[in-house]
Amino acid sequence: MSSTLGVLSDAERLFIVHGVQDDLRSDGRACEDYRHVQVETDVVSNTSGSARLRLGNTDILVGVKAEMGEPDPGRPKEGKLEFFVDCSANASPEFEGRGGEELAIEVSNALQRIFNSRSTLDLTALCIIPEGQCWVLYVDVLVLECGGNLFDAVSLAVKAALFNTRIPTVVVTADDEGQQEIELSDDPYDVKRLDVDNVPLIVTLSKIGHRHVVDASWEEELCSLARLTVGVTQKGTIAGLNKEGSGSLDPESIYEMIESGKKVGMVLNSRLKEALEKEENSKREKIGFLG
C-alpha cells in the first residue's frame, strides 16, 4: 500500500529494521506471525452475503449483492463477478472526495488478478439462461480503517463474504410460444451457496532490511520499500503475483518470499475456513460494530 498515513522518525525506522533483523518485531511478533484476526459474517441484512473483518487496526466491510444481468458475449455460459473498492474517508482524511480512488483501484485490480483463474470460482453455476441471463455478483469492499496490510485483510473479508453469500434458486420454464420465463423461488431458505474452497487469499510480504515480514503494520509498511503480493490457495497453488513499491528485489529473495507466502497462506486459508464453519454452526447472536 502506498501509505502516506503518517511519518516515522529515523530512530523509529532504525528500531523497526533492527527488530526485524532479529526476528522480533515491535509488537512482539516473529517475521512470519500474523496479527489477531476477527471475522463476522452476515452483518448487513440487505445483501446476499456480507462480512466484517478486523486485522489489527485494519477494518474491512464487504457486501455481496447478487443481481441479474447479461453474460459477457465471450463467455455466454458463465456468470460475472464485479469488484468495487471504496476507501471511505472514515479511514483517513486523505481519502476524502476522490482521494482514495488510486488506492481503491490498486486493491480492486489485485482482487481481479487472483480471481482471474477459471478454477477459482465455478462461474458456470451462476448461469441462468445461456446467452440470456446470468447472476452478476457485485462484491463491494468498504475500507473503514487502515492499520496496515490492507490487501490481505480485503482478500480475507472477500472470501468470508463469498462463503456467506446465498443466491436464490431460480427455475427457468418455457411457455407455449417458446418464451423462457424465470421464476424466483418463494422460499427464502431455498438458496444456492458458492464453493469457495479454491478462492485464494492474498499474502503480502514486505521487504524490511534484508528480511521480509508478513502482515506488516502501518509503521512497518513505511519502513519497507518493496512488497510482493502473492495469491495463495488452500492447496498452496500460487494465483497471481505482483511486486509493488519503489524498491527493487533480487530474484533469490523473491523465491524465498514466495515460499514463505505459500506457507503462511495455506495456514491462513485453513484457519479462515475453520473459523467460518464454526461461526455458522454456533447460534451466537450477531455483534457487528456494537461489540
Add this chain to the structure above:
Amino acid sequence: MAGLEIISDQGYRIDGRRSSELRKVCARMGVFTQADGSAYIEQGNTKALATVYGPHEVRKGRGKIQHDRAVVNCQFSMATFSTGERKSRPKGDRRSQEMSMHLRQTFEAVIVTELFPRSQIDIYVQILQADGGNYCACVNAATLAVIDAGIPMKDYVCACTAGFIQDSPLLDISYVEESAGAPFLTVAMMPKSEQIVLLEMNSRLHADNMEKVLDLATQGCKDVFAVLDRHVRDHVSESHALMTAS
C-alpha cells in the same frame, strides 16, 4: 399505496410500533482507534458510522481558513450495498452532496468553533445499511463522534423524522413508510435549548397538521437525546473505571 396498510386498525405499524414510538437505538462510541473520535449507531435497521478528525490545521484549500473560528468539513457517503438496489457510487451524487452540506450547517451551529481559530474539524459519516431516516442516524452518530473526540459543543444535536400518514402523525418512519409517498419532516434540534437547527419537508402537508407533526418530531428528538445521553454517560463511566483500575 395499494395492498399495504401502514397503520393497522388496532393502531400498530408494519414493524409493530405504535405511532409515537422510536425504533430501537443502539450505539457505541470509540469504534476506531486511529480517528480522534468515532461512533456507530443503529436505529432499527438503519446503521451509520461517524468519525471525527481534528481540530487540525487546514490541509486542502488554504483559502478556507477562518481567522476567528474553525472550519467544519463534512462528508456523507453511503455504502454501495447499503440500499435494496445496489448504488453505483458511494458519494459525490447530488443527494450526498446535499446531505454533506446539511450536516456541515448543523454542526457549525453547535460546535464551539470560536475556540479553534485557523483550524479544521472533519466529520465523516457513512451509512452501512439504509432503512429510512438516514440523515437522522448520521446526525446522531456524528454527535456521539464529536463528543468522543472531546470537541466542545453548545448542546447535543439530535435528529428525528415524523410523517403524516392516514391522517395521523407517525414518529421515526422507516423505509417502507417513507416510500408510501406521504409527507415527512426531518428535524434536527438541540434538545436542551429546544432550538431547531435543521428542518426539512419534501412533500405537501396541510398547515393545520404541521404543528402536530412538528410537536411529535420534537418529542422524538428529546427521546433520542435521552438514549444518546445515557450511552455517553455509560461510555464515560466505563472508560473512567478502566483508567482507574489500571
